[in-house]
Amino acid sequence: xxxxxxxxxxxxxxxxxxxxxxxxxxxxxxxxxxxxxxxxxxxxxxxxxxxxxxxxxxxxxxxxxxxxxxxxxxxxxxxxxxxxxxxxxxxxxxxxxxxxxxxxxxxxxxxxxxxxxxxxxxxxxxxxxxxxxxxxxxxxxxxxxxxxxxxxxxxxxxxxxxxxxxxxxxxxxxxxxxxxxxxxxxxxxxxxxxxxxxxxxxxxxxxxxxxxxxxxxxxxxxxxxxxxxxxxxxxxxxxxxxxxxxxxxxxxxxxxxxxxxxxxxxxxxxxxxxxxxxxxxxxxxxxxxxxxxxxxxxxxxxxxxxxxxxxxxxxxxxxxxxxxxxx
Amino acid sequence: xxxxxxxxxxxxxxxxxxxxxxxxxxxxxxxxxxxxxxxxxxxxxxxxxxxxxxxxxxxxxxxxxxxxxxxxxxxxxxxxxxxxxxxxxxxxxxxxxxxxxxxxxxxxxxxxxxxxxxxxxxxxxxxxxxxxxxxxxxxxxxxxxxxxxxxxxxxxxxxxxxxxxxxxxxxxxxxxxxxxxxxxxxxxxxxxxxxxxxxxxxxxxxxxxxxxxxxxxxxxxxxxxxxxxxxxxxxxxxxxxxxxx
Numbered sequence: 330x331x332x333x334x335x336x337x338x339x340x341x342x343x344x345x346x347x348x349x350x351x352x353x354x355x356x357x358x359x360x361x362x363x364x365x366x367x368x369x370x371x372x373x374x375x376x377x378x379x380x381x382x383x384x385x386x387x388x389x390x391x392x393x394x395x396x397x398x399x400x401x402x403x404x405x406x407x408x409x410x411x412x413x414x415x416x417x418x419x420x421x422x423x424x425x426x427x428x429x430x431x432x433x434x435x436x437x438x439x440x441x442x443x444x445x446x447x448x449x450x451x452x453x454x455x456x457x458x459x460x461x462x463x464x465x466x467x468x469x470x471x472x473x474x475x476x477x478x479x480x481x482x483x484x485x486x487x488x489x490x491x492x493x494x495x496x497x498x499x500x501x502x503x504x505x506x507x508x509x510x511x512x513x514x515x516x517x518x519x520x521x522x523x524x525x526x527x528x529x530x531x532x533x534x535x536x537x538x539x540x541x542x543x544x545x546x547x548x549x550x551x552x553x554x555x556x557x558x559x560x561x562x563x564x565x566x567x568x569x570x571x572x573x574x575x576x577x578x579x580x581x582x583x584x585x586x587x588x589x590x591x592x593x594x595x596x597x598x599x600x601x602x603x604x605x606x607x608x609x610x611x612x613x614x615x616x617x618x619x620x621x622x623x624x625x626x627x628x629x630x631x632x633x634x635x636x637x638x639x640x641x642x643x644x645x646x647x648x649x650x651x652x653x654x655x656x
Numbered sequence: 657x658x659x660x661x662x663x664x665x666x667x668x669x670x671x672x673x674x675x676x677x678x679x680x681x682x683x684x685x686x687x688x689x690x691x692x693x694x695x696x697x698x699x700x701x702x703x704x705x706x707x708x709x710x711x712x713x714x715x716x717x718x719x720x721x722x723x724x725x726x727x728x729x730x731x732x733x734x735x736x737x738x739x740x741x742x743x744x745x746x747x748x749x750x751x752x753x754x755x756x757x758x759x760x761x762x763x764x765x766x767x768x769x770x771x772x773x774x775x776x777x778x779x780x781x782x783x784x785x786x787x788x789x790x791x792x793x794x795x796x797x798x799x800x801x802x803x804x805x806x807x808x809x810x811x812x813x814x815x816x817x818x819x820x821x822x823x824x825x826x827x828x829x830x831x832x833x834x835x836x837x838x839x840x841x842x843x844x845x846x847x848x849x850x851x852x853x854x855x856x857x858x859x860x861x862x863x864x865x866x867x868x869x870x871x872x873x874x875x876x877x878x879x880x881x882x883x884x885x886x887x888x889x890x891x892x893x894x895x896x897x898x899x900x901x
Contacts (some may be wrong), residue, residue: 404776411773418759443735491757494734495774566682647670650736654671 341386348378352624377625380632387635396505404498411497415505419480420512434474434516437524438468442524457587459617462530466616467520467609470542472517474550474605475575477510481554482561482571489656499649500642503554511547525616533619542611545630549604552637555645562652582606604633660745661826661857662708662731667702667740669726669881671741678848694823700726701737701776701881703894710745711824713858715868715875717896722878728828731859746825746857749775760804764795764814767803771818792847793817813840820847828853828859 352374391398398405404413445464445590449455457463484502489498512613517537561567584604600606607629614620673696701723708714710799718724729735759776768789772782783794789837792798803811819846820827829848852858853872862868868875875892877885877899885895 406777408773410778411770411776414773418762422761491774493734495757497774526833653735 337386337390340389341382344382344385345378345600348381349374350379352377355624373625377628379396380628380635383635384631408501410497412501412505412508414571415501416508416512419505419509421471421507431516434513435520438465438472438517439524443467449585455586455591457590458564459528459530460525461528462617463587463613464585465524466612467582469514469517469521470546470609470612471579471582471584471605473510473514473543473546474608475579476513477547477550478505478557478571479551479555479575480510480568481506482557482568483552485558485562485652486565486655486656493653493656499652500555500645503645504551506549507551507554510550510646511543514543529621530617533616534579535615535619538615538621539612542608542615542630545611545634546605546608548634550637552634552641555641556637559645559648559652562655578603582609584609601629604630604637607633608623657873659710659713660707661710662714662745662859663741663743664704664706664727664731665741665743665871667701667704667727667730667737667742668699669730669735669740670731671698671700672696673698695814699881701730701878704876704878704881704883705739705740706876706883707856707887708859710857711855712850712874713852713860713872715872715892716859716861716878717863717865717868717875718878718884719842719863719899721880723881724878725830727878728830728859728861735749744826747776747822748826748828749819749822749824758811758815761802763800763802764790764806765799767814768818771815772822775819775822775824777822789814789817789821792821792843809837809840816844820851823851823854824856826857826859828861869893 362515424433427433429436442461442464446460449457450460481503484506485492485499491498492502505653509612559566581603583600588597588600588606607626611622611626611630614626704723704727706714713849716724716727726735730737731744732748733744757771762770765786768786769779770784772785790799793810793816795810795814798806798810801822803814806814827848848858848871858871860868860872872889874887875889876883877892879899884899885892
């Protein structure tokens with residue numbers, strides 16, 4: 330049976346209804362808190378159902394139309410090797426001519442951690458259990474987001490010379506840049522594990538799920554980079570604007586403080602609007618609090634990531650033919 | 657019609673020329689509110705149509721600014737035409753500028769692999785043609801030297817060797833036969849002739865009429881974006897003489 334748009338839409342609607350009914354009767358431990366009354370619970374479940382069916386359709390399309398997507402949309406077989414080389418190039422470029430090279434990727438978070446420890450634990454006298462691990466976990470997720478967006482948003486304008494001369498699918502540039510940042514996360518993770526072991530933090534089996542929040546953040550960042558890199562072509566101001574915005578986000582995301590202990594209750598609901606808050610919390614649930622995030626927490630992350638990816642790639646595909654005229 | 661390699665169907669390309677380039681969001685907003693954004697429509701190409709058969713060597717001529725490069729970029733897929741369609745059968749390698757996508761910090765070897773990948777080659781294929789490229793460019797002793805230490809001529813030689821090594825079905829050559837010294841030029845011409853006799857379709861762009869006449873059978877002459885003449889080389893030569901004279 331061919332996977333036409335009409336059938337997919339129908340399928341998505343059916344799936345949403347199905348999920349809605351199913352989630353309604355699931356126990357709280359999986360779905361998350363039910364809240365006081367149905368008025369709050371029903372929209373929450375509706376959101377869950379929509380996100381879940383979106384994710385399901387997404388996965389289905391990827392599985393069943395893999396060949397079509399590979400060959401027609403991405404020409405991936407042809408450019409797989411280029412993608413690999415670009416990632417390698419971006420990676421080498423980053424550490425070219427520095428004496429310590431890749432070690433900086435491990436050293437940088439550790440140094441940051443020392444500064445933060447000094448400021449927040451000794452000057453501000455804040456008490457967070459095992460602050461080094463708390464901070465590094467937050468930084469790992471936020472670092473992936475920050476590095477990939479700030480580097481990735483320039484990926485189109487930096488590769489102007491290639492885009493103007495050879496036909497290469499343009500999505501390669503942002504994808505390569507974000508994947509490079511993903512490789513970098515591996516080194517931050519080494520720093521994280523080092524501190525984890527040194528501070529004697531208890532090991533939990535939930536830690537094997539660590540790739541999940543990283544994948545969420547990766548997909549979220551990728552979508553954002555697609556959007557940003559196409560906007561930058563038309564408005565170069567975005568570079569500076571985004572710099573300010575990420576600094577803002579850094580302070581609005583609980584990386585060096587804890588939301589529960591420091592934030593006034595009135596502001597708490599707004600924290601849910603920040604996608605990074607969810608990714609960071611997800612990561613800490615696995616590494617520090619020994620809990621497996623419930624369905625709700627997962628769906629919020631997936632919802633943000635997919636929305637970002639859809640909007641980003643849509644804008645990118647729509648605008649990519651006009652990049653050249655503005656470079 | 658089974659053996660058409662390139663089909664250019666009624667292609668027009670329009671550029672917006674803004675009087676003063678708007679680069680900032682603020683500026684854009686102000687101008688938009690004041691309705692001051694003025695575009696000047698500039699048609700680099702208008703209603704150009706022609707088709708090239710497989711194995712043919714086709715010349716594109718015209719004075720500066722006639723739209724030759726725009727046309728080549730459209731055929732190679734870099735630009736999308738405003739109106740009209742272009743279809744190319746088979747693999748195409750454009751030699752618009754030698755050494756495109758070379759990274760000056762990387763060695764000749766890395767650049768060759770990178771460049772091959774841009775034309776959609778696999779690492780396996782690249783391994784098998786690497787030696788051939790080095791032989792042709794005569795740069796064996798510099799294979800691990802950063803490209804930034806290469807002379808212009810060396811870079812051009814490498815670029816030519818990479819681009820032609822992949823044996824494309826369609827080759828686009830834009831004024832690049834003036835590469836390197838006389839000896840290397842002869843080598844380039846030799847290689848292109850080999851490819852032509854091997855059945856490769858070639859689009860050749862040049863100001864130099866002698867080259868076109870020596871290599872092509874048919875040609876198109878562009879004049880400010882319009883087709884001034886399309887036909888045999890001799891016919892085009894006559895019109896070209898009139899325009900440039």
